[in-house]
Amino acid sequence: MAIEQLFEALPLHYLQHGISKFGAFNVVLGLFVTVALGVLADYAYMLYLRSKMPPGPFPLPIIGNTFSLPDTKPWIYFETLSKKYNTPLITFWIGRNPTVWINDAWTANELLDKRAGIYCSRPRMLVFAELGAGQNNLVNLITNSPAERDRFRMLRKITHQGVGIQQVKRYRDFQNDESKIVAYDLLKTPEDYVAHFERYATSVVSIIGFGRRVGDPKDPIITEVINVMHLAASLNVPGKEFPMLMETFPVLAKVPTDYAPWKHGLGRRGKHRGHDFFYALAEEANANPSDDDNYSKFLFREAPKYNLTPQEISSLAGNLFGAGSDTSSSTLITAVLAMRAFPETLIPAWQELDRVVGSNRSPSFEDDLNLPYMRAFMKEVFRWRSVAIIGGQPHAPVQDDYYNGYLIPKSTWVQGNVWAIHRNERDFPDPDRFNPNRFMKDHPDSRPFPGEKGYMTFGWGRRVCSGQALAEQGTWLTLARLVWGFKIEAAKDAAGKEVPVDIFDYTNGLNMRPNVFKVSIQPRSEAIRQAILREGEQALSDLARFEGETKYRMSTFYQNVWNKKITK
Ligand code: HEM
Numbered sequence: 001m002a003i004e005q006l007f008e009a010l011p012l013h014y015l016q017h018g019i020s021k022f023g024a025f026n027v028v029l030g031l032f033v034t035v036a037l038g039v040l041a042d043y044a045y046m047l048y049l050r051s052k053m054p055p056g057p058f059p060l061p062i063i064g065n066t067f068s069l070p071d072t073k074p075w076i077y078f079e080t081l082s083k084k085y086n087t088p089l090i091t092f093w094i095g096r097n098p099t100v101w102i103n104d105a106w107t108a109n110e111l112l113d114k115r116a117g118i119y120c121s122r123p124r125m126l127v128f129a130e131l132g133a134g135q136n137n138l139v140n141l142i143t144n145s146p147a148e149r150d151r152f153r154m155l156r157k158i159t160h161q162g163v164g165i166q167q168v169k170r171y172r173d174f175q176n177d178e179s180k181i182v183a184y185d186l187l188k189t190p191e192d193y194v195a196h197f198e199r200y201a202t203s204v205v206s207i208i209g210f211g212r213r214v215g216d217p218k219d220p221i222i223t224e225v226i227n228v229m230h231l232a233a234s235l236n237v238p239g240k241e242f243p244m245l246m247e248t249f250p251v252l253a254k255v256p257t258d259y260a261p262w263k264h265g266l267g268r269r270g271k272h273r274g275h276d277f278f279y280a281l282a283e284e285a286n287a288n289p290s291d292d293d294n295y296s297k298f299l300f301r302e303a304p305k306y307n308l309t310p311q312e313i314s315s316l317a318g319n320l321f322g323a324g325s326d327t328s329s330s331t332l333i334t335a336v337l338a339m340r341a342f343p344e345t346l347i348p349a350w351q352e353l354d355r356v357v358g359s360n361r362s363p364s365f366e367d368d369l370n371l372p373y374m375r376a377f378m379k380e381v382f383r384w385r386s387v388a389i390i391g392g393q394p395h396a397p398v399q400d401d402y403y404n405g406y407l408i409p410k411s412t413w414v415q416g417n418v419w420a421i422h423r424n425e426r427d428f429p430d431p432d433r434f435n436p437n438r439f440m441k442d443h444p445d446s447r448p449f450p451g452e453k454g455y456m457t458f459g460w461g462r463r464v465c466s467g468q469a470l471a472e473q474g475t476w477l478t479l480a481r482l483v484w485g486f487k488i489e490a491a492k493d494a495a496g497k498e499v500p501v502d503i504f505d506y507t508n509g510l511n512m513r514p515n516v517f518k519v520s521i522q523p524r525s526e527a528i529r530q531a532i533l534r535e536g537e538q539a540l541s542d543l544a545r546f547e548g549e550t551k552y553r554m555s556t557f558y559q560n561v562w563n564k565k566i567t568k
Pocket residue numbers: 138139140141156159163205319320321323324325327328331387388391392393394395457458459460461462463464465466467468470471
C-alpha cells in the first residue's frame with residue numbers, strides 16, 4: 001500500500017508526456033545527462049570541501065570512502081590513517097558526508113572542551129537517531145538554533161537532577177550495598193562474573209529510576225536491556241553493511257519499514273523501538289504508592305513545569321538503563337581482564353588495601369583519599385580499554401570552524417577516537433600495558449595530559465557524559481572491593497593447563513567489552529571470605545525495601561501493545 005502511494009507521488013505523467021513528444025531514447029539520454037551533471041556538480045563540491053578540510057583518503061563520488069572501511073573496529077583504521085597522514089585530524093567521507101576523526105588528546109581538548117560552545121551539537125545521525133528516538137532524546141539532540149539549545153539545557157538539567165554530582169551522593173548507600181552483593185555473588189558463582197556485574201549496574205540504575213532493584217542475575221530486564229544496548233551501540237559505528245550503509249545512501253531510509261529489510265527493523269512501525277517500554281516502566285514506578293522517591297516520580301512531577309512530552313519522559317528514564325548499565329558492567333569486565341593479564345599491578349594494590357582497610361571489612365567510600373593507588377588503578381581501567389571507544393555519539397559544530405587552517409564545516413560529524421587518544425605513545429608510553437603508575441602523582445611513568453582527570457573516557461565539553469559521577473563512584477567502589485577481596489588468576493582447563501587471555505579480543509560496538517574469557521576468582525583469605533559473607537547478608541537485608549516486580553518485559557511488551565490494538 002505504502003509503496004503504491006510512493007509511486008503515485010512520482011510525477012510519472014510528465015515522463016509519459018515527454019516520451020510521446022521527444023521519443024524514449026531522447027528522454028532516457030536527457031535523464032542520464034541530468035543525473036550525470038548533478039553527480040559531477042556534487043562531486044566538485046565534495047572535492048572543494050576536501051581541499052579545505054583536514055587530510056584523509058581520496059573520496060569517490062556518492063560513496064565517498066565508505067567501502068574502504070574495515071569490517072570491524074574502524075577506530076583502529078582511523079588511528080592508522082592518522083599516523084599515515086601524520087595529523088591528529090582525519091577527514092573520512094561516509095558517502096557524500098565528511099566525518100572528522102580526532103586522534104589526539106590535545107586536539108580533542110582544544111576543539112571539544114575549549115571550544116565547547118561551538119562543538120556542542122550532534123550531527124545528523126540517520127540510523128541511530130532518526131530511525132530511533134530522534135530529537136526526543138537528549139543524547140541525539142541537535143542544538144543549532146537558540147530554541148534547540150534551550151531545550152537541550154533543560155533536558156540536561158533534568159538529567160542532572162537524577163544523576164548529577166550532588167545527586168549521586170544520595171545513592172551511595174544502596175550503590176555500596178549492591179556492590180557488596182557483587183562480592184557475595186562472586187563467592188558463590190565466580191564463573192558468572194559477567195552476569196553479576198550486569199546485575200549490579202542494572203540494579204543501581206533501576207533503583208534510581210524506578211525504585212525497584214534487580215536481584216536475580218537472570219532477570220530478563222538485564223539481558224533484554226543489555227541486548228538492546230548492544231544493538232544500539234552497533235548503530236553508530238561507521239560501516240559498509242546494512243543498516244549502517246544507510247548513512248551512505250540516506251534515500252534507502254525513506255522506504256517504508258515494512259518493505260525495507262535493510263532497515264533491520266529500525267524506524268517507525270507503529271511505535272518507536274524501545275521507548276514506550278520505558279514510558280510504561282516509568283508510569284508504573286510513578287504509581288508505586290511507597291514513600292520512596294525515584295526518578296520516574298520526579299519526571300512525572302516536573303513534566304508540566306518543563307512541558308515534557310511522553311517521548312521525552314520515556315527517553316529520560318530509559319537513558320538510565322541505556323547509558324548506565326552496559327557501560328558500567330563492561331568497564332568492570334575490562335578490569336577483570338586487566339587484573340588477569342597484569343597480575344603484578346595487584347601487588348601494590350593489596351599492600352595499600354591491607355594497610356588501610358584490613359581483612360575484617362571491605363573498602364568504603366570514606367577510604368578513597370587513603371587509597372591513591374586504588375584510584376590510579378581505576379583511572380587506568382578507564383584509560384586502558386575505554387568502553388565508549390569512539391567517545392559515544394559524535395559532536396558537531398554549530399558554525400563553520402577552523403583549526404590549524406583546516407575548515408570544519410557547520411554540522412560536520414566530529415568524533416573523538418578514544419582508542420587512538422588513549423594509545424598515544426607520547427601521553428601513555430607502552431599503551432597496551434595496564435599500568436596504574438601512569439596516574440600516580442610524580443611517578444616516572446606519568447605524563448602530562450589535558451584536563452584534570454587524565455583520561456577522556458566520558459567525552460567532552462557540553463556533551464560530556466551526564467552519568468560520569470555515578471559511574472566513577474560506583475566503579476571505584478566495586479573495583480576496590482574486587483581487588484581487596486579476590487585473587488584473579490588464570491583459569492585451568494581439564495588438563496590443568498592455564499587458559500590464556502587475549503587483551504585485544506574485544507567486541508565491535510560503540511560500547512566495547514572483552515569477548516567472554518575464563519578466569520579464576522577466589523577470595524584472598526578466610527577472614528576476607530567471612531567479611532564478604534557478613535556484608536552480603538547485611539546488604540541483602542538493607543536492600544529488601546527495593547524488592548518488587550515489574551509487570552513489563554521488553555520481549556513481550558510490543559506484542560501485547562499490537563495484540564491489544566488488533567483485538568480492539
Ligand atoms: C563507565 C560508564 C560510562 C561511560 C564510560 C560513559 C561514557 C559516555 C560518553 C563517552 C558519552 C558521550 C559524551 C560526548 O558526547 O562527548 C556519554 C554520554 C551520556 N551518558 Fe554516559 N557513560 C557511562 C555511564 C553513564 C551513566 C551511569 C549514565 C546515567 C545513568 C550515563 C548517561 C549519559 C547521557 C544521558 C549521555 C548523553 C549526554 C548528552 O548527549 O548531552 N552514562 N557517556
